[in-house]
Amino acid sequence: MAGYRDWIDKERLTEILRDLVRIPSVNPGFPDGHGEAEVARYVKSFFEELGLKAEMQPVEAGRDNVIGTLPGAGDAHLLLEAHMDTVQTAGMSVDPFGAAVKDGRLYGRGACDTKASLAAMLAAVETLARRGAVPAANVHVAAVVDEEIMYRGVAKLAEHIEGGRLRYDAAIVGEPTNLNVIVAHKGVVRCHIDVHGVAAHSSTPESGVNAIEHMAELVLYLKRMAQTELPAMLHPLTGAPTLCISMIQGASLRTR
Ligand SMILES: [Zn+2]
Missing domain, CATH: 3.40.630.10 (Zn peptidases)
Incomplete structure:
Protein backbone atom coordinates (compact mmCIF):
# COMPACT_ATOMS: atom_id res chain seq x y z
CA MET A 1 0.00 0.00 0.00
CA GLY A 174 11.14 -7.68 13.60
CA GLU A 175 14.79 -8.63 13.07
CA PRO A 176 17.51 -7.33 10.75
CA THR A 177 16.97 -9.09 7.40
CA ASN A 178 18.08 -6.39 4.92
CA LEU A 179 14.36 -5.79 4.39
CA ASN A 180 13.84 -9.29 3.00
CA VAL A 181 10.77 -11.17 4.17
CA ILE A 182 11.98 -14.29 5.94
CA VAL A 183 9.33 -16.98 6.32
CA ALA A 184 11.46 -19.82 7.70
CA HIS A 185 14.59 -20.21 9.74
CA LYS A 186 16.58 -22.98 11.33
CA GLY A 187 16.08 -24.11 14.86
CA VAL A 188 18.84 -25.31 17.13
CA VAL A 189 19.55 -28.41 19.18
CA ARG A 190 22.39 -28.14 21.68
CA CYS A 191 23.96 -31.26 23.13
CA HIS A 192 26.40 -31.74 25.94
CA ILE A 193 28.12 -35.13 25.74
CA ASP A 194 30.19 -36.64 28.55
CA VAL A 195 32.56 -39.52 27.98
CA HIS A 196 33.79 -41.31 31.07
CA GLY A 197 37.00 -43.33 31.29
CA VAL A 198 38.87 -45.25 33.92
CA ALA A 199 41.85 -43.50 35.48
CA ALA A 200 45.28 -45.07 35.22
CA HIS A 201 48.84 -43.91 35.55
CA SER A 202 50.12 -42.38 32.32
CA SER A 203 52.96 -44.93 32.24
CA THR A 204 50.44 -47.82 32.14
CA PRO A 205 47.65 -46.56 29.88
CA GLU A 206 46.60 -50.13 29.06
CA SER A 207 45.23 -50.54 32.58
CA GLY A 208 42.78 -47.65 32.15
CA VAL A 209 40.23 -46.37 29.65
CA ASN A 210 41.16 -43.09 27.96
CA ALA A 211 38.05 -40.94 27.74
CA ILE A 212 39.84 -38.36 25.59
CA GLU A 213 40.55 -40.95 22.91
CA HIS A 214 36.95 -42.11 22.96
CA MET A 215 35.75 -38.54 22.64
CA ALA A 216 38.10 -38.02 19.70
CA GLU A 217 36.47 -40.98 17.95
CA LEU A 218 33.03 -39.64 18.77
CA VAL A 219 33.89 -36.19 17.36
CA LEU A 220 35.12 -37.78 14.11
CA TYR A 221 32.00 -39.95 13.94
CA LEU A 222 29.76 -36.89 14.34
CA LYS A 223 31.69 -35.06 11.65
CA ARG A 224 31.36 -38.01 9.21
CA MET A 225 27.67 -38.30 10.01
CA ALA A 226 27.21 -34.59 9.36
CA GLN A 227 28.96 -34.90 6.00
CA THR A 228 27.08 -37.97 4.81
CA GLU A 229 23.60 -37.63 6.28
CA LEU A 230 22.78 -33.98 6.82
CA PRO A 231 23.08 -32.75 3.21
CA ALA A 232 20.16 -35.01 2.23
CA MET A 233 17.89 -33.41 4.84
CA LEU A 234 17.41 -30.43 2.59
CA HIS A 235 14.78 -27.80 3.42
CA PRO A 236 13.71 -25.73 0.42
CA LEU A 237 14.18 -22.43 2.23
CA THR A 238 16.80 -22.96 4.91
CA GLY A 239 19.00 -25.55 3.19
CA ALA A 240 20.53 -28.49 5.01
CA PRO A 241 21.18 -28.70 8.75
CA THR A 242 24.70 -28.03 9.96
CA LEU A 243 26.67 -29.40 12.88
CA CYS A 244 29.21 -27.47 14.91
CA ILE A 245 31.30 -28.88 17.74
CA SER A 246 32.14 -25.74 19.63
CA MET A 247 33.79 -26.73 22.88
CA ILE A 248 35.79 -29.62 24.23
CA GLN A 249 37.20 -30.08 27.71
CA GLY A 250 39.00 -33.01 29.23
CA ALA A 251 41.30 -34.05 31.99
CA SER A 252 41.99 -37.01 34.17
CA LEU A 253 40.45 -36.37 37.55
CA ARG A 254 42.93 -38.57 39.42
CA THR A 255 45.91 -40.72 38.59
CA ARG A 256 47.25 -43.58 40.50
ZN1 LIG B 1 17.53 -9.45 17.31
Whole structure:
Protein backbone atom coordinates (compact mmCIF):
# COMPACT_ATOMS: atom_id res chain seq x y z
CA MET A 1 0.00 0.00 0.00
CA ALA A 2 2.07 2.87 -1.32
CA GLY A 3 -0.35 5.37 0.23
CA TYR A 4 0.27 4.24 3.79
CA ARG A 5 4.03 4.30 3.26
CA ASP A 6 3.84 7.94 2.22
CA TRP A 7 2.18 8.74 5.53
CA ILE A 8 5.28 7.83 7.54
CA ASP A 9 7.26 10.86 8.67
CA LYS A 10 10.90 9.78 8.40
CA GLU A 11 12.08 12.41 10.84
CA ARG A 12 9.61 11.24 13.45
CA LEU A 13 10.67 7.64 12.82
CA THR A 14 14.32 8.64 13.32
CA GLU A 15 13.37 10.42 16.54
CA ILE A 16 11.67 7.29 17.92
CA LEU A 17 14.68 5.15 17.02
CA ARG A 18 17.00 7.70 18.61
CA ASP A 19 14.92 7.64 21.81
CA LEU A 20 15.13 3.84 21.91
CA VAL A 21 18.88 3.66 21.26
CA ARG A 22 19.53 6.29 23.95
CA ILE A 23 17.86 4.06 26.54
CA PRO A 24 20.44 1.38 27.41
CA SER A 25 18.87 -2.08 27.43
CA VAL A 26 21.77 -4.50 27.33
CA ASN A 27 20.50 -7.93 28.33
CA PRO A 28 21.24 -8.37 32.07
CA GLY A 29 22.87 -11.70 31.22
CA PHE A 30 25.87 -9.67 29.98
CA PRO A 31 28.34 -8.15 32.46
CA ASP A 32 27.25 -4.56 31.70
CA GLY A 33 23.57 -5.44 31.38
CA HIS A 34 20.95 -2.84 32.29
CA GLY A 35 17.80 -4.80 31.53
CA GLU A 36 14.79 -3.76 29.49
CA ALA A 37 12.66 -1.94 32.10
CA GLU A 38 13.31 1.59 30.77
CA VAL A 39 12.46 0.64 27.20
CA ALA A 40 9.34 -1.15 28.44
CA ARG A 41 8.24 2.05 30.20
CA TYR A 42 8.91 4.05 27.03
CA VAL A 43 6.77 1.69 24.92
CA LYS A 44 3.96 1.69 27.48
CA SER A 45 3.78 5.49 27.67
CA PHE A 46 4.10 5.70 23.88
CA PHE A 47 0.78 3.88 23.57
CA GLU A 48 -0.83 5.70 26.48
CA GLU A 49 0.05 9.10 25.02
CA LEU A 50 -1.83 8.05 21.89
CA GLY A 51 -4.81 7.14 24.05
CA LEU A 52 -4.19 3.45 23.42
CA LYS A 53 -3.97 0.57 25.85
CA ALA A 54 -0.70 -1.14 26.71
CA GLU A 55 -0.32 -3.98 29.17
CA MET A 56 2.72 -5.21 30.99
CA GLN A 57 3.25 -8.94 30.91
CA PRO A 58 5.59 -9.98 33.75
CA VAL A 59 8.33 -12.39 32.68
CA GLU A 60 10.65 -12.22 35.66
CA ALA A 61 11.54 -9.71 38.39
CA GLY A 62 11.94 -6.26 36.79
CA ARG A 63 11.55 -7.67 33.30
CA ASP A 64 8.16 -7.27 31.63
CA ASN A 65 6.99 -7.62 28.07
CA VAL A 66 4.72 -4.79 26.90
CA ILE A 67 1.80 -5.37 24.57
CA GLY A 68 0.18 -2.27 23.11
CA THR A 69 -2.94 -2.40 20.97
CA LEU A 70 -4.32 -0.30 18.14
CA PRO A 71 -7.95 -1.41 17.74
CA GLY A 72 -9.06 -2.39 14.25
CA ALA A 73 -12.40 -2.66 12.51
CA GLY A 74 -12.64 -6.43 12.35
CA ASP A 75 -12.19 -9.42 14.59
CA ALA A 76 -8.76 -10.40 13.27
CA HIS A 77 -5.61 -9.84 15.32
CA LEU A 78 -2.19 -9.03 13.87
CA LEU A 79 0.84 -9.32 16.12
CA LEU A 80 3.97 -7.24 15.55
CA GLU A 81 6.79 -8.49 17.77
CA ALA A 82 10.25 -7.08 18.51
CA HIS A 83 12.69 -7.58 21.36
CA MET A 84 13.82 -4.74 23.60
CA ASP A 85 17.15 -6.12 24.81
CA THR A 86 20.49 -5.79 23.03
CA VAL A 87 23.83 -7.55 23.22
CA GLN A 88 26.67 -5.98 25.20
CA THR A 89 28.66 -2.90 24.20
CA ALA A 90 32.25 -4.14 24.68
CA GLY A 91 34.54 -3.33 21.76
CA MET A 92 32.22 -0.81 20.09
CA SER A 93 33.95 2.00 18.23
CA VAL A 94 30.99 4.41 18.49
CA ASP A 95 29.07 5.69 21.52
CA PRO A 96 26.66 2.77 22.11
CA PHE A 97 23.92 5.07 23.40
CA GLY A 98 24.74 8.23 21.42
CA ALA A 99 22.41 7.46 18.50
CA ALA A 100 24.52 9.68 16.22
CA VAL A 101 23.14 10.09 12.70
CA LYS A 102 25.75 10.18 9.93
CA ASP A 103 25.25 9.84 6.17
CA GLY A 104 21.70 8.65 6.59
CA ARG A 105 22.54 5.99 9.17
CA LEU A 106 21.90 5.94 12.89
CA TYR A 107 24.65 4.44 15.06
CA GLY A 108 24.36 2.77 18.45
CA ARG A 109 23.83 -0.54 20.20
CA GLY A 110 20.59 -2.08 19.02
CA ALA A 111 20.09 0.54 16.31
CA CYS A 112 19.76 -2.32 13.84
CA ASP A 113 19.03 -5.35 16.06
CA THR A 114 16.30 -4.66 16.74
CA LYS A 115 15.30 -1.23 17.92
CA ALA A 116 14.84 -0.23 14.29
CA SER A 117 12.09 -2.83 14.00
CA LEU A 118 10.46 -1.63 17.19
CA ALA A 119 10.69 2.00 16.07
CA ALA A 120 9.10 1.11 12.72
CA MET A 121 6.22 -0.65 14.48
CA LEU A 122 5.67 2.25 16.88
CA ALA A 123 5.83 4.79 14.07
CA ALA A 124 3.27 2.80 12.08
CA VAL A 125 0.88 2.67 15.03
CA GLU A 126 1.37 6.36 15.81
CA THR A 127 0.80 7.35 12.18
CA LEU A 128 -2.47 5.42 11.96
CA ALA A 129 -3.66 6.59 15.38
CA ARG A 130 -2.93 10.27 14.75
CA ARG A 131 -4.70 10.13 11.39
CA GLY A 132 -7.65 8.34 12.93
CA ALA A 133 -7.19 5.51 10.45
CA VAL A 134 -8.73 2.25 11.63
CA PRO A 135 -6.89 -0.82 10.34
CA ALA A 136 -8.86 -3.84 9.14
CA ALA A 137 -7.35 -5.96 11.94
CA ASN A 138 -6.54 -5.21 15.56
CA VAL A 139 -2.81 -4.47 15.64
CA HIS A 140 -0.81 -5.55 18.70
CA VAL A 141 2.79 -4.54 19.24
CA ALA A 142 4.59 -6.90 21.63
CA ALA A 143 7.94 -5.57 22.86
CA VAL A 144 9.59 -8.48 24.62
CA VAL A 145 12.55 -9.10 26.93
CA ASP A 146 15.52 -11.44 26.78
CA GLU A 147 15.78 -12.35 23.10
CA GLU A 148 19.55 -12.23 23.10
CA ILE A 149 20.10 -14.92 25.72
CA MET A 150 17.25 -17.18 26.86
CA TYR A 151 14.19 -16.00 24.85
CA ARG A 152 12.15 -15.85 28.06
CA GLY A 153 10.06 -12.93 26.76
CA VAL A 154 8.78 -14.52 23.60
CA ALA A 155 8.43 -17.84 25.44
CA LYS A 156 6.08 -16.14 27.90
CA LEU A 157 4.11 -14.67 25.01
CA ALA A 158 3.89 -18.12 23.38
CA GLU A 159 2.73 -19.59 26.69
CA HIS A 160 -0.18 -17.13 26.80
CA ILE A 161 -1.07 -17.90 23.17
CA GLU A 162 -0.98 -21.65 23.83
CA GLY A 163 -3.05 -21.22 26.95
CA GLY A 164 -5.67 -19.34 24.92
CA ARG A 165 -5.30 -16.06 26.87
CA LEU A 166 -4.01 -14.27 23.77
CA ARG A 167 -5.03 -14.88 20.18
CA TYR A 168 -3.30 -13.73 17.04
CA ASP A 169 -4.14 -14.68 13.46
CA ALA A 170 -0.81 -13.63 12.01
CA ALA A 171 2.52 -12.37 13.31
CA ILE A 172 5.43 -10.35 11.99
CA VAL A 173 8.69 -10.55 13.95
CA GLY A 174 11.14 -7.68 13.60
CA GLU A 175 14.79 -8.63 13.07
CA PRO A 176 17.51 -7.33 10.75
CA THR A 177 16.97 -9.09 7.40
CA ASN A 178 18.08 -6.39 4.92
CA LEU A 179 14.36 -5.79 4.39
CA ASN A 180 13.84 -9.29 3.00
CA VAL A 181 10.77 -11.17 4.17
CA ILE A 182 11.98 -14.29 5.94
CA VAL A 183 9.33 -16.98 6.32
CA ALA A 184 11.46 -19.82 7.70
CA HIS A 185 14.59 -20.21 9.74
CA LYS A 186 16.58 -22.98 11.33
CA GLY A 187 16.08 -24.11 14.86
CA VAL A 188 18.84 -25.31 17.13
CA VAL A 189 19.55 -28.41 19.18
CA ARG A 190 22.39 -28.14 21.68
CA CYS A 191 23.96 -31.26 23.13
CA HIS A 192 26.40 -31.74 25.94
CA ILE A 193 28.12 -35.13 25.74
CA ASP A 194 30.19 -36.64 28.55
CA VAL A 195 32.56 -39.52 27.98
CA HIS A 196 33.79 -41.31 31.07
CA GLY A 197 37.00 -43.33 31.29
CA VAL A 198 38.87 -45.25 33.92
CA ALA A 199 41.85 -43.50 35.48
CA ALA A 200 45.28 -45.07 35.22
CA HIS A 201 48.84 -43.91 35.55
CA SER A 202 50.12 -42.38 32.32
CA SER A 203 52.96 -44.93 32.24
CA THR A 204 50.44 -47.82 32.14
CA PRO A 205 47.65 -46.56 29.88
CA GLU A 206 46.60 -50.13 29.06
CA SER A 207 45.23 -50.54 32.58
CA GLY A 208 42.78 -47.65 32.15
CA VAL A 209 40.23 -46.37 29.65
CA ASN A 210 41.16 -43.09 27.96
CA ALA A 211 38.05 -40.94 27.74
CA ILE A 212 39.84 -38.36 25.59
CA GLU A 213 40.55 -40.95 22.91
CA HIS A 214 36.95 -42.11 22.96
CA MET A 215 35.75 -38.54 22.64
CA ALA A 216 38.10 -38.02 19.70
CA GLU A 217 36.47 -40.98 17.95
CA LEU A 218 33.03 -39.64 18.77
CA VAL A 219 33.89 -36.19 17.36
CA LEU A 220 35.12 -37.78 14.11
CA TYR A 221 32.00 -39.95 13.94
CA LEU A 222 29.76 -36.89 14.34
CA LYS A 223 31.69 -35.06 11.65
CA ARG A 224 31.36 -38.01 9.21
CA MET A 225 27.67 -38.30 10.01
CA ALA A 226 27.21 -34.59 9.36
CA GLN A 227 28.96 -34.90 6.00
CA THR A 228 27.08 -37.97 4.81
CA GLU A 229 23.60 -37.63 6.28
CA LEU A 230 22.78 -33.98 6.82
CA PRO A 231 23.08 -32.75 3.21
CA ALA A 232 20.16 -35.01 2.23
CA MET A 233 17.89 -33.41 4.84
CA LEU A 234 17.41 -30.43 2.59
CA HIS A 235 14.78 -27.80 3.42
CA PRO A 236 13.71 -25.73 0.42
CA LEU A 237 14.18 -22.43 2.23
CA THR A 238 16.80 -22.96 4.91
CA GLY A 239 19.00 -25.55 3.19
CA ALA A 240 20.53 -28.49 5.01
CA PRO A 241 21.18 -28.70 8.75
CA THR A 242 24.70 -28.03 9.96
CA LEU A 243 26.67 -29.40 12.88
CA CYS A 244 29.21 -27.47 14.91
CA ILE A 245 31.30 -28.88 17.74
CA SER A 246 32.14 -25.74 19.63
CA MET A 247 33.79 -26.73 22.88
CA ILE A 248 35.79 -29.62 24.23
CA GLN A 249 37.20 -30.08 27.71
CA GLY A 250 39.00 -33.01 29.23
CA ALA A 251 41.30 -34.05 31.99
CA SER A 252 41.99 -37.01 34.17
CA LEU A 253 40.45 -36.37 37.55
CA ARG A 254 42.93 -38.57 39.42
CA THR A 255 45.91 -40.72 38.59
CA ARG A 256 47.25 -43.58 40.50
ZN1 LIG B 1 17.53 -9.45 17.31
